Amino acid sequence: MDYIVIKGCKLMQKVLSVFHMGSSYPGKVALKCNKSILKSLSDKYKVILVTGTNGKTTTASILAKILRDSGYPVIHNATGANMLPGITTLFIAHESDKEKKYAVIEIDEANVPLYTSIAKAEYIVCTNIFKDQLDRYGEIYTTLRKIKDGIKKLPNIKMVLNGDEPLFGDIEGKKVYFGFNQNPHSYREEKSNVEGQFCVKCRAKYDYEFYTYNHLGKYKCPKCGYKRPQLKYYVSNINIKDDDHVNFKINDTIFIEANIGGLYNVYNILAAAAVAMEIGVKPEILKKSIKSYKARFGRTESFMYDNKEIKIILVKNPAGFNQGLMIPTYNKEDKCGCFILNDDYADGRDISWIWDVDFENTFTDYNNIFVSGSRRYDMAVRLNVAGYNLHCDDICDTIDMLVEKIKKCDNCKYVYIFSTYTAMLSLRKVLAEQNIIEHSW
Amino acid sequence: MNINIYYMYYDLLNVYGDRGNVLILKNVLNQCGINCDIKYITINDYFDYKNCDILFMGGGQDYEQITVGEDIIKNKLSNMQKYIEDGGAGLYICGSYQLLGKKYVAADGRKINGAGILDIYTEKGDKRYIGDIVIQSEFFNSKLVGFENHSGRTYINNYSPLGKVIYGNGNNGNDGSEGLIYKNTICTYLHGCCLSKNPEITSFLISSAVLKKYNVQFDVSIEAPLLMKAKNYIIDRYSKQSVESK
Known part of the structure; x- marks a missing residue:
């Protein structure tokens, strides 16, 4: 049987x-x-x-x-x-x-x-x-x-x-x-x-x-x-x-x-x-x-796009996010930061945890900052309380808009994207449709 | 002006993002041109209530809540009582709300003695209430939103609730009440963090604190378009849902 x-x-x-x-x-x-x-x-x-x-x-x-x-x-x-x-x-x-x-x-x-x-x-x-x-x-x-x-x-x-x-x-x-x-x-x-x-x-x-x-x-x-x-x-x-x-x-x-x-x-x-x-x-x-080990699937994986090196950092909880925020601090080049926050089941329905992330003590000098995801306004409020100065223009209603913004960032050599799980899947889909990365499954 | 925020049990009641409330209070005070000091106090520390202008306590896990319950009764009770009765401004979320009451029964059935400063009690419920919550507050004449995550059922006797539940569960899932407001004390189950989407409460805490300390009416106007969008996102999400379900 x-x-x-x-x-x-x-x-x-x-x-x-x-x-x-x-x-x-x-x-x-x-x-x-x-x-x-x-x-x-x-x-x-x-x-x-x-x-x-x-x-x-x-x-x-x-x-x-x-x-x-x-x-x-x-x-x-x-x-x-x-x-x-x-x-x-x-x-x-x-x-x-x-x-x-x-x-x-x-x-x-x-x-x-x-x-x-x-x-x-x-x-x-x-x-x-x-x-x-x-x-x-x-x-x-x-x-x-x-x-x-x-x-x-x-x-x-x-x-x-x-x-x-x-x-x-x-x-x-x-x-x-x-x-x-x-x-x-x-x-x-x-x-x-x-x-x-x-x-x-x-x-x-x-x-x-x-x-x-x-x-x-x-x-x-x-x-x-x-x-x-x-x-x-x-x-x-x-x-x-x-x-x-x-x-x-x-x-x-x-x-x-x-x-x-x-x-x-x-x-x-x-x-x-x-x-x-x-x-x-x-x-x-x-x-x-x-x-010879290479990072994979949102675990600080990186790829080139439009002469910029894009790095995706998957974030799920405060301890991991805090560690992720340290990564760009080791890089002195011009960079931009993107934060994508969703609240689907796989991301966690409760987004309160972003307030447990220590943005204050890992303040990074990004040339540009963008937010996206279903809870983008919560993310923007969090970053502004930490001393970033986000405006309505920096808020992207869709992932496609975010990718467009990244394209236009001529002053950045590096782009760090912090993303929750389902947001990362949407981002990968958009990038794969534009043949920037391969479809992952 | 200088306002002292006491963040009590910052290292024990700190798992639901509630510390954001302290960050926001400081941020808004500074925007209003008011200096702000945050004092972190925990078990065994003395609560210098005369020096405190806003008291804040958050939610925690049962394991830590037992430690906090014991410490309040042993080291802080009379000063907290004086502070609250004297009209000290305070925000108490989830676990700390429960601990201000007479007793709290943890998820595993253990009975934890509370401070008993408020004549309320919390029973254990079978199902944990987890999800977004929207309430209508008469006191603030507005909707308040947050995320609740608790198995306790709190019964508030004759106190005024902070609001009536529109979507979600609130104090106990039965009587439609959420939180309570007593003098300048606000208790609630709203995480989110709470003040990130409810500037009404931020203004209330600050103006109460300033009035008590400096005897000045201080109007806190918070210009916060992004914050209101974050709030309305949750309100819209559930107003659409309730229209659809009808």
Whole structure:
């Protein structure tokens, strides 16, 4: 019976994929027929789950690349379909592959316990937990509980955890931690508006030797002594060269050069490297593989358009947006900033979170600023309170109008586009219609 | 003139973008030529109510709200009570609104004692109210808009509500009321952040604060075409919807 279901769904997946559709639907049908299909499909793989609020996509795709470059066959849900149906679809698509080794699975936090109650995994990587679309996900402690529940179901799973994340310090089981040593970008003083700074054990406020960003850092509870665990993999000598080049050392010995920007991506690289080293990947391969990694799908991907370099930065929550806003500050050239805010379900219906973004302290000298998206006026009000001086002319009712504005920006070499998820899809569609980028599916 | 804004529990009640209200108050005060200092205070800190001109508290998660509830009762209660009863201007959103009342039952059923400064209480509801909200405020003679996200059902006894619900749920989903207004205290479930689309409340808080401190009638006129467009976008979205559904 399962055999027929799998073959049927596989056929469906093949047909749908011709039309660039169906990254989730076949899996949904298969799971409806029999949930344990996921177990039998995934059994032949060493499954590596990658979860957490921010950095899942980038961490998983760097890890998949490292493992491929190491010569292993790897399957990976690169389209971002990270719930059970999407994950099941991935396994269905590769059901008849001859060689099966690693499955690098980006997984939505709430889906972790759903997955581990059906199927096994060898590793789980947890990046961080930030406030994120509270209209959908609820509180950070709810998210934490779901991840912990998922881990409990697989007592032998090996955990690779962000040690700078205070929420992960007391997860029980086999685990290694990665994190940051003090660096020129870390800071001591608390920034206003940081969640999760109160002890998970006794509710007292942590003391930080330093923060890396948001509530990540070297924390210690003054009341009960709960503190950042020993790091097995740590980063030092960070050098952010510009907005898409960074180099640093892992464990003081392995020199890493990467062509992606931002401090948060150093975490993503470190997380992927930690898993790879646990598996036994050699430092030479690691270095080479990371150096040739290119950003994708709104994760600071860039392309040329009309003699301007356009960079798209997907924004979903305050912690990620704050990190994204740092990127143009490393670039001293003439630039323009675009902010596109939608409030569809996938973006989060509540746009209040833009007020938790620290535009004030990342003020950037843009030559031009434009806003668009269904909640463009909210975005404009937010930016004006932060000291930007937007006028009605800078507000684009449609994405096409925004693209026209960008075209006319003769004084800018760089264009940074900060966009929520559905707005990014509309933007990509407009750009693809003008043959500026390729259709992505 | 100088106005001190006290942003209380800035590090605990800070997950729904409510801090924007403080940013907006400062921005508008400065536009009016009034100097503004923001004082950040949290658990264990003393609330120097005599020095406070506008008190602001936001919404938080249940985990943090328990810590705040305990701290209010232990360290801040009598000064907050004096401040509110004496006509101190204040804006209390969502979680802090609930905590001014006598009790609050969290989503998981835990009972949290509130400050009891207002004779109101909050029960736990089965369904979380999440979505845009539009209300008609008699006090301000205008519509107010925001985004609500709460499982608590608040019952306000004989207090005046901030407004009547046109679209959304409000205090409890039953009696059609949203928020409350008592002396110069405004309580509401409106996130958004609230003042980013409701300049009426901004003007009220500032003019109340100036009147109390300097005994001057100060008319705050906020020129904000973009802000009104942001507000009308939400009003139009739901007026169209209610016309269609009829």
